[in-house]
Amino acid sequence: MTQPSRSGRHPVITWGVVAVLLAVGVAGTLVVPLYARTAPKLGPFPFFYWYQLAWIPIVAILAFAAYLLTSRTSRTSRTSRGAHRGQRRRDE
Secondary structure, eight states: OOOOOGGGSOHHHHHHHHHHHHHHHHHHHHOGGGTOOOOSOBTTBOHHHHHHHHHHHHHHHHHHHHHHHHHHHHHHHHHHHTOOTTOOOTTO
16 A cells, blocks of 8 residues: 655645745735835836736746646545546456
């Protein structure tokens, strides 16, 4: 009997981390008191414009990290079940 891989041991924790990553991306732009002001300006742009524009690459990075975590989790669960690409199940 083989031991489960280290990355496949706690899928609940992995999905919790994914939820937190995605929630941070959403909450950063939904909490309006954080950016409801005009100062400091970055060139001609008030703070609330460049604050929201700065979140675009941040959310992209967070979403990519969440994607990597979910793909790793689903890959390890498929491997542990024996559903490799190109293999057929013996009971078919």
